[in-house]
Amino acid sequence: MTTKIPPGAATSDAESATRERVLLEAARLFRHHGYAATTLREVADAAGIKAGSIYYHFASKEEILGEVLDKGIQIVIDAVRQRVESLPADATWRDRIAAGIEGHLWGMLHHGDFTSANVRIYGQIPTSAKKRHRVVRRAYADYWDRLFESALARGELRQDAGTAVIRLFVIGALNWTVEWYDPKRGSFQDFVRQITAIVFDGILTHDKA
């Protein structure tokens, strides 16, 4: 009785290789076929195990979905915060927003299966499954709102559009890049440069003369 080894301390918690494999393949299949259209048998096949074995690692299909969505948004949040918060204290809000855009794009495009699954599926899952993610998403939205409102207070942001509209438009546009970005057409850094330029200054030429 006293020999209680923590019931699965290091192995059964999260870092099993097949467990990760299942998550990865699930994200890929969710992304391309949708959540409901993806069968656990397909996921298992892709992960190299049998359908029933999935239940050794997950309690249900919905739990897999939950983890895939969590991972997708967390990757982006981490990438954004890391870049924004490593800027010098006297950075302009333009610089901070640029760092945020690069972080968001990096997260989106380097973990496309998780982030695209997020973008595509989130609007279609039952309210119960959304509950937990709603908080995280709200916090991320607030983070951007603070960036934009600070920029607005400093006079760096345009004043004839609501910051909520700006945030929704920009984040939505950035999210959708994962659906069409093609790394074969140019480097990631160049892509970020183009997108940032469009977001900051628009698609038209401006007579600065």
Place this chain on the structure above:
Amino acid sequence: MTTKIPPGAATSDAESATRERVLLEAARLFRHHGYAATTLREVADAAGIKAGSIYYHFASKEEILGEVLDKGIQIVIDAVRQRVESLPADATWRDRIAAGIEGHLWGMLHHGDFTSANVRIYGQIPTSAKKRHRVVRRAYADYWDRLFESALARGELRQDAGTAVIRLFVIGALNWTVEWYDPKRGSFQDFVRQITAIVFDGILTHDKA
């Protein structure tokens, strides 16, 4: 034998009321729950008939999806062309693009069930079901490419980003507005003004002094 009346000339073709109702409810359900997660029994219920009766109007669930997607994209295409082509011959490309943006947004937001279903689902349907739509989508993309390339040739469009990137970014951003636009927060016309301003001139302030 010779009394062959065209087998369902005016009635059975497309304009049955219940048939339209099925399409409408299917679009709404596809939008909110996804294609695979939507049951024909749910669609039938919402349309006020029984599941089996759907097969009097449609050959399969996939045929319903096909018509929903068709309708979604056609609404937008028509709205855009109508607005762009009713401009005077000497309109600037800026004016034409603005008209296109308004048309696209109008189509997206006034038939949200059809257009959102399109945005959300298109990436998740089998290649076979995409075949027919691919052509239409390609033509629509070409239409915008011509707008942008003409604007570029006239020096109205920024030159440091590819026109393909500009089109994908702008159309993607416009498409996504249907997921967050809230008519309660302001008039459609004001919304169009804000979006167009952001797309044209970006989110930052510009010192014109």
Place this chain on the structure above:
DNA sequence: TTAGCTGTCAAACGGTAGTTAGGCAAGGCG
């Protein structure tokens, strides 16, 4: 060696999905 745990499998179960078959009421038309 033996006991127990880990990770997997094969096989099944209940539920539900898309689809089909046959019937039935209403109405126009000869």
Place this chain on the structure above:
DNA sequence: CGCCTTGCCTAACTACCGTTTGACAGCTAA
């Protein structure tokens, strides 16, 4: 009147899905 078409319904069929159960090989520790 009888007939045929239109539009819908009821009831079922088949397939497949998420999930559960019980067993089993391999390993570790005592």
